[in-house]
Amino acid sequence: MLTPAEDMMSSAARFLIGDFYKSWQNICMRQKIHFIGIGGIGVSALARFYLHSGTGVSGSDLVSSEITEELKRIGVNIVIGKHARTNIPKGTNLAIYTSATSKDNPERLEAKKRKIKTLSYAEALGEITKKYKTITVSGSHGKSTTTAMAALVLEEGYFDPTVIIGTKLKEFGGSNFRAGKGSYLMLEADEWNKSFLKYSPYIAIVTIIDAEHLDTYKSLKGAQKVFAMFLKKVPKGGMIIANKDNKPLFEVAKKFKKNVIWYSLDDPEAQKIRSLLRVPGEHNISNALAAYRLGKLLGMPESAILKALGRFSGTWRRFDIRGSFQGATIIDDYGHHPTEIKATIKAAREKYPFRRIWCVYQPHQYQRLAYLWKDFIQAFDMADTICLLPVYDVAGRETKASKTKVNSEKLSHELLKRGKQSFHCNSFAEAKKLLSSRIKKDDIVLMMGAGDIYKLSEEMVA
Numbered sequence: 001m002l003t004p005a006e007d008m009m010s011s012a013a014r015f016l017i018g019d020f021y022k023s024w025q026n027i028c029m030r031q032k033i034h035f036i037g038i039g040g041i042g043v044s045a046l047a048r049f050y051l052h053s054g055t056g057v058s059g060s061d062l063v064s065s066e067i068t069e070e071l072k073r074i075g076v077n078i079v080i081g082k083h084a085r086t087n088i089p090k091g092t093n094l095a096i097y098t099s100a101t102s103k104d105n106p107e108r109l110e111a112k113k114r115k116i117k118t119l120s121y122a123e124a125l126g127e128i129t130k131k132y133k134t135i136t137v138s139g140s141h142g143k144s145t146t147t148a149m150a151a152l153v154l155e156e157g158y159f160d161p162t163v164i165i166g167t168k169l170k171e172f173g174g175s176n177f178r179a180g181k182g183s184y185l186m187l188e189a190d191e192w193n194k195s196f197l198k199y200s201p202y203i204a205i206v207t208i209i210d211a212e213h214l215d216t217y218k219s220l221k222g223a224q225k226v227f228a229m230f231l232k233k234v235p236k237g238g239m240i241i242a243n244k245d246n247k248p249l250f251e252v253a254k255k256f257k258k259n260v261i262w263y264s265l266d267d268p269e270a271q272k273i274r275s276l277l278r279v280p281g282e283h284n285i286s287n288a289l290a291a292y293r294l295g296k297l298l299g300m301p302e303s304a305i306l307k308a309l310g311r312f313s314g315t316w317r318r319f320d321i322r323g324s325f326q327g328a329t330i331i332d333d334y335g336h337h338p339t340e341i342k343a344t345i346k347a348a349r350e351k352y353p354f355r356r357i358w359c360v361y362q363p364h365q366y367q368r369l370a371y372l373w374k375d376f377i378q379a380f381d382m383a384d385t386i387c388l389l390p391v392y393d394v395a396g397r398e399t400k401a402s403k404t405k406v407n408s409e410k411l412s413h414e415l416l417k418r419g420k421q422s423f424h425c426n427s428f429a430e431a432k433k434l435l436s437s438r439i440k441k442d443d444i445v446l447m448m449g450a451g452d453i454y455k456l457s458e459e460m461v462a
Helices: 011-029 041-052 066-073 106-113 121-129 143-156 192-198 220-231 247-259 269-276 282-297 302-310 338-351 366-371 373-379 400-405 408-417 428-438 454-461
Strands: 032-036 056-061 077-080 094-097 117-120 133-138 162-169 175-178 184-188 203-206 239-243 260-263 320-325 328-333 357-361 385-388 421-424 444-448
Touching: 032 041, 032 106, 041 056, 041 066, 041 121, 041 162, 041 175, 056 066, 066 077, 094 106, 094 121, 106 117, 117 121, 121 184, 121 192, 133 143, 143 162, 143 184, 143 282, 143 302, 192 220, 203 220, 203 282, 220 247, 239 247, 239 282, 247 260, 260 282, 269 282, 269 302, 282 302, 282 338, 320 454, 328 454, 338 357, 338 373, 338 444, 357 428, 366 373, 366 400, 373 408, 385 408, 385 428, 408 421, 428 454, 444 454
Parallel strands: 032 056, 032 094, 056 077, 094 117, 133 184, 133 203, 162 184, 203 239, 239 260, 328 444, 357 385, 357 444, 385 421
Antiparallel strands: 162 175, 320 328
């Protein structure tokens, strides 16, 4: 069993990981990797990992984005537009693709024709997790923030972790990747499509199990079953850090008995964290407690852990205060599930108790909207005014049935019936016009969604 007393970073371990790091770099320098769908937040972090290791990296994506432009600036050759077999450079010996990439994708077919090894993002990352003492952060909500907090804790403890995260972190220079030479890999482990089953966790942090990604799991019980499979992958000597406040997770993790370290908002450390944390919301206190437990597990003094949590300034698109528009505060947030919407609006209420709160929401994926329809109708209760944008259509993850069953206009109608002030806009331009005519000084405007709504935020505060 792993205890704080263990010397996790002995001189021998440092020597071994140093040797591994050098040999790994030598292997990577002989590779040329092409990423299909390189603009994804996770895939782009993996591309940065290989680029840092000296690997030749190229990529393609359907549309240009802030992420692809950043990768271009650091030397990645990226083709934007329709996928084509000619996008794969000569000499490529590995192609990595996103889970949403179909089998008949021209670049996947070309890789097969040229006998280039192909791996999904999860498969490629899974191979890397075997090379480190990997600490995974999984859960239906809070993964990115918890991963970021835990990474800062490890950094403060001189563990020098390598970090792959599904958001950009200010403390890492606005990157979703941190290059480290220590033995730990800090990884945000996504459960969509059961991707995290490809990973080899040494320490597994789990935040929440909720009715999310129902296109994969069909039900909450289905999600619980797969999370249990994931936790079984933690080896002897490893540990599980789990949220005792979440009943579905408690039901799963309690079966692992002595291998579990629990955290809860009832813990005495919660008040210490509450007094110093710079990001709002009880959900973030919970996230910080997970990072706190990790630090204690690895033998760090409380003062160092609290110092790390106190300097956490938030992540990209998680209650991200972007600027002002007509005297109103514009906050960008990635939340797209009803639980996340409720938590973010509640956090805004706590931080700005006497302000009028707008929620401008871009639903993410028709299937999610259909599966959680009743939950979405109740999710906006704490907002004063709601503005709904068209559903962000996720390529490769939609069904015709879902598209005809639900949409933003129908949701807006249901909110009106519930007594809420709700508007539906057909475009960003229409939304900006509406907001321009109705926003008042000191209003709080939450721009929420996992799609491209951040572009509207940028346009408004430009």
